[in-house]
Amino acid sequence: MIDFAVIRTDMGGKARLGRLTTSRGTVATPAFMPVGSLGTVKGVDPDDLRRLGFGLILNNAYHLYLRPGHQVVADMGGLHAFTGWSGAILTDSGGFQIFSLAKLRKVTDEGVTFQSHIDGSLHHITPETAVRIQEALGADIIMALDECVGLPSSVELVQEAVRRTSLWARRCQAARRRTDQALFGIIQGGTDSALRVQSARDLVALGFDGYAVGGLSVGEEKAAMYDVLNVTTPELPAMKPRYLMGVGMPEDLVEGVARGIDLFDCVVPSRHGRTGWLFTSFGRVVIKQAHYARDERPIDPICRCPVCTKYSRAYLHHLFNVKEMLGARLNTIHNLFYFAELMRQIRLAIEQGRFAAFRTEFLARRDQWPGEEQVDETVEARGAKTACSVQVYKENRRR
Incomplete structure (x- = not known):
């Protein structure tokens, strides 16, 4: 799957120099992942990305599930063969995209039913479905399905999202079949420090291969985002990679590293x-x-x-x-x-x-x-x- 090592720390152990090794090469961390939601980083090809020094990119399971379909990608040999990218790939399970793009959605403990933002067609994804989709896509790192809520939201709504995210995380763990993919859990909790700590502890107890901080850059102030990281990263295992999802202005990368983050992704440079x-x-x-x-x-x-x-x-x-x-x-x-x-x-x-x-x-x-x-x-x-x-x-x- 992956191997992660912290080589050196700075700022009292918070800033971490690391090495993330996959079957497709080693990535020095902290690292930024260019976003290729549809299987391509818009405007550039794999050779461009390699020449620029990137070894890990992000594709999105939600978008690829809708077009061309995860089974099509699987039949073409998986994402690496399909896209021509020989480096490592991380796929986001689609929780954020369902929250932000779906025309209509209904969330229950069983899963989420939503209308495609493309043609209005109806879809139902469960934690088990999310894992099957990402296993078919063949990414090196896959993400558990989570429930993302906008901010500001009521405490009750955020509490429910934390509870459901932990429930879904356990089901994603049980559903995985491939042994050559790393599975990361996603921490939720809005800007509530207690809920963030609770979510982190719930997921750490499940023993994921890495941990992502999700549900940020969805309407909160930057100071609130940094406060979330201040209380969340100390709860995470020191020798597991930490990933801040969808956050990518330059100052956010610097501030994220100062709070113990190893991986970042965002559409900012391409968009x-x-x-x-x-x-x-x-x-x-x-x-x-x-x-x-x-x-x-x-x-x-x-x-x-x-x-x-x-x-x-x-x-x-x-x-x-x-x-x-x-x-x-x-x-x-x-x-x-x-x-x-x-x-x-x-x-x-x-x-x-x-x-x-x-x-x-x-x-x-x-x-x-x-x-x-x-x-x-x-x-x-x-x-x-x-x-x-x-x-x-x-x-x-x-x-």
Whole structure:
């Protein structure tokens, strides 16, 4: 299945440098998983992901169950053969998607009945069904079915979701048949500290291969999310991987690592890339802005990604405005590189025992990031300071 080892810790043992080993390779943690809900990370192919340094991605069982169907994927040899991705895959069981996408849904202890967001067709998924679907898909790591509720919700509703999530977790454990897949349990509890602790203890008692913190980024403030992590991660086994589901702004990755999280996933880098929001060392670049129309510089003068070493902002601005699919692809590649590099820097900081300083500097710099109207001056200053000027950029393009 998987092997997980904590190699080094920092910040009093909270930030963890680890190694997650699957039959398809080893992933250094903390790690970010690009999201390919439908079997692909939009705009990029498996070779792109490998070159960017990713070894673990997320596919979604809910989406693949609806289209093309889990049996189709199984008949094609499983997700790895079907998609051409040779690295490790984690599949989300679909609890969050049923909560967020289904047109109508009815939840009972038996399972959940819902209408597809695609065509309105009626479906019924139980914990046992969720496991069978993911076993057919053939992911390396699969997730137990959970009940996710929106926030804010009443205490009674969150209590019921915690109870049902624990019930379903036990049934998922009993339903698993494949021995080559790891099964993670999902902790619920909203923003209620006592319920989070209760949920964590219930799932730890079941002995899962790893533990996910779910039900966040669904309407709560960031401070509330961080408070949840503060009380939840201490309840989890030290030598099992910890996964924060669906949370992925850069500051959330840094703050999650500071609270003991090992794995993250989010659509942020790809979705923001498609909408022209680019992450940089100095803030954001919204490439549709008119002042980029004649800008010869790369997105980020100190970035080493394939996009910044070859293309100008002016070209990316043009591609976005004429709705060329290459623009979305290049933007996504840049954003994914940013996330991969951020995680590499985090791991290095933990290895060197300076993660606390890294975190402080990162958050201070982020608080000082300029608004869009100030970006040009900031880039110019950073470019001059690091000798990454337009001339260097042009030299890189000639090479």
